[in-house]
Amino acid sequence: MSISVDIRKKLGDFSLEISFESDSRRIGILGPSGCGKSMTLKSIAGIEKPDSGSIRIDDRVLFSQEQKINLKPQKRRVGYMFQNYALFPTMTVEQNIGAGLGLSDDDRSARVADMVRRFNLQGLEKHLPGQLSGGQQQRVALARIMAYRPDIILLDEPFSALDEHLKERLQHEMMSMLEDYEGQVILVSHSRDEIYRFSDELLIMQDGHMLARGKTTQLFDDPKTVSVARMTGCKNFSDAKWIDDHHIKLSDWGITLELEREIPKEINAVGYRAHAFEPVWGERQKNCLPFRLSGVDELPFERRYYLHPEKGELICWFIQDNERAQLDGKPDPDYLKLREKSIMLLQE
């Protein structure tokens, strides 16, 4: 199974231009709202029509401007899960699941019953969507899509309509429900946790363009550019000046790093995650930042320190609950140490 997308679309001031080809089972598209990720999904499903380009699943052409092909959504076999689930409000759970099945009555009820069992909806068959909880609605929406047996499933911000306390479990649930689905799944989200958890391959989008693409873990470990690092949740950045193969000067933070690995000449920025610092008391060690405290925020399960750099934005140091306990009673550290493997060498 492989999808190939190469499309352009202009909409007022906004222009979308995206091109990728992938045979990964789980693809994530990460980007801020309005970056064009939903529009990309809608184009694949045939809800939006691109101005030009082509969309293929294996060798099936869904859209091709050159060949003048634009399959109706009905013919694409693309499952689409909407942000609000778009369950048909006047149909029962059963009717919703069976809505798209053009089968004989017997076959349809058999398939619906199978879905009801798999998605744990027993007892809710006759309920209307309005009578269901957010989690149940999501299961019905997914059951309805799976009953239709699409070649690919598109999930458009499936968790954004849910309460915070439901999200965690439902994300996990959704992944296990998708486990036995053999086709590709594309998840669109602005939440990096969701994306990281879900996807093997990751596309990062901004302003209608693709910023980066790669294996999810690789992109998070080595984002290569400042904007990609920012999207993966990195909080701290400093401009950097290459000195030699193993030394780089961080002009914003006023320190020089010494690294074991070779530093490419074109590196001009460094990123460091807020959770990765190591507190140091007493003597200054290699790759240490002076601890010039600006303020501390206490969160229920986290403490956030903000430090003054030499210039530029405050440096964030976040510690989890268990570390907080270890720090309590001690004076503030004198330095924060940057671990070599956590230092991200970037380009602006």
Added chain:
Amino acid sequence: MMEFLEGLDWSPLIISLKTGVVATIVCFFLGLFAARKVIKLSFKAKAVVDGILTLPMVFPPTVAGFILLLIFSRRRPIGIFLDQQLDIQVVHTWLGCILAASVIAFPLMYRNARAAFEQIDANLVYAGRTLGMSEMNIFWRIVVPTAGPGIASGTILTFARAMGEYGATSMLAGNIPGKTGTISQRIAMVIQDGDFATAGFWVVVVLLISFGIIFLVNLVTGSRMKNIKRW
């Protein structure tokens, strides 16, 4: 009292109800169809087409009746064609009643249906499409039921308007007792004769039917407002 009722000609009630029912059926389908087409139009085209479709509601019914008379008169091309080729007569017939009532009541159906359609979450339609449902199926199984309360109240109002139609009907269909004489026309006629008892009786009938209709509309549209706080 009994004598009065026994001597009464009930035909206006029957004619009005029949006209109302048939005109409502005609308007229901045409209104839904027109509403469905109009919401897909571009902003400018919508303004023009919507204006034309709403016109019968805005200008005086006698004007509508006059225009209909011009079109269907047996002395004019369309009227001649219908009469001679298809043996259809509109002027001074029950068909004229239906036509006049339908034209006047149509905007009520169309506008209510359109407003109800515009409230529908487009994602419902998209979801239907990605699930392979045909456009027909989507319209009748998703859109119409979801727009149910709006369409129902439109239908009831259409019936009310069609049943009470006077101006256009009197121009096009005339007031032929037992044939085209509706309640409204009967009231006007008997008042000219100074028969206030009969007029009063029909007025009460109309009041009861009208109140019943408004009550029904409130029942239908109000059920979804049940949980809204009163202030």
